[in-house]
Amino acid sequence: MTSKPIGVAVLGLGNVGSEVVRILTENAEDFEARIGAPLAIRGIAVRRIDGDRGVPAELLTDDPAELVGRDDVDIVVEVLGGIDIPRKLVLSALEKGKSVITANKALLAEYTGELADAAEKSRADLYFEAAVAGAIPVVRPLMQSLAGDRVNKVAGIVNGTTNFILSAMDETGADYAETLAEAGRLGYAEADPTADxxxxxxxxxxxxxxSIAFHTRVTAGDVYREGISKITSDDLETAKSLDCTIKLLAICERIVTPKGKERISARVYPALVPLNHPLASVNGAFNAVVVEAEAAGRLMFYGQGAGGAPTASAVLGDLVMAARNKFYGGRGPLESKYAKLKVAPMGDILTRYYVSMQVADKPGVLATVAAEFSKRDVSISTVRQQGSGDGARLVVVTHLAADSALSDTVASLEQLDVVVHVASVLRLEGTTV
Structure with a gap:
């Protein structure tokens, strides 16, 4: 006897949506066996119904709100992108008690609380594994596998475009603009690559x-952010001489202030990473996330962080879980926000700095520069001078110090007569001194 089908609405038919529909259709019997009931695609919302979309024409609609509201839809898969329209559609679905699977990181980073509240109120499921690191299972391990542990740090490479650019610059010696253009030609970078x-x-x-790791609501606005557009081929060459490479890192960790208060740090920036660190060998468009927990220790998740099929894999994993809950009457994990920790300002974070500057090639320059670090209790780890004459370049790497002190030091260096130009300022991660 065949069980009643579970109705699915798919919002969006781009790279990810197309793969979701394809895999669902080609493996319908497997999905039914895994869930206990068949999945039936009730409709697919697109912006325009035109041309051959590779799916039965009768499934297509340009009215996503009507599709979401249909009585025969039990689960909504949102892969539209953007914020305003998806927010309305997802809220509508959750308020009607329909489970939602979304890959929309921008939406979740701004409105996780609102969406989680709506899901809890209507006893619906909200799944979003695909919103972080594509096919790599990170969200579910943090929410479920490590639910009995205390996570202290989550750090990783979570953007394939920037990792491809930095890896290519490192391998070829090409500059940023040239490598970005090549990334665009190969399809790794969008026409407007700003978000990446x-x-x-x-x-x-x-x-x-x-938010997940520390049981606290954190929005994108709480995250300190810097991009990679100022990274130069000289920076990567100097990184090599320091046995490092440069990666755009997302770092989330618990910290304790000098007054003993527990806080969260959430930050994104390009950083020097020692070559012996596990993230240093993650190249191309791949992603990796390292989780540090008190009992489990260090765990690393690695794989394809973007692309239609990899992201669809994560979406479909969530869909199976939501469908099983519908069939058996269970529920997925709820939002955990009990800790309510405050996000510390970047200035309070202990970091190491790499500072590259063009300097006047004359006696006393090093002493003058070192004095500015000393005034702010910033200890210097290494100093290297490259070139001479008008092309003299001084590279300073510090020990751990408050980021505010390091920032003030850099500002003071730019005012010195012996410093022609501060070319690059990067942080050094993956060390403890």
């Missing part, structure tokens, strides 16, 4: 990870 290269995409994902 300026760190907005990674910041949204960091907000989601911090």
């Amino acid at each position: 290269v300026e760190g907005y995409d990674a910041a949204s994902k960091a907000a989601i990870l911090a």
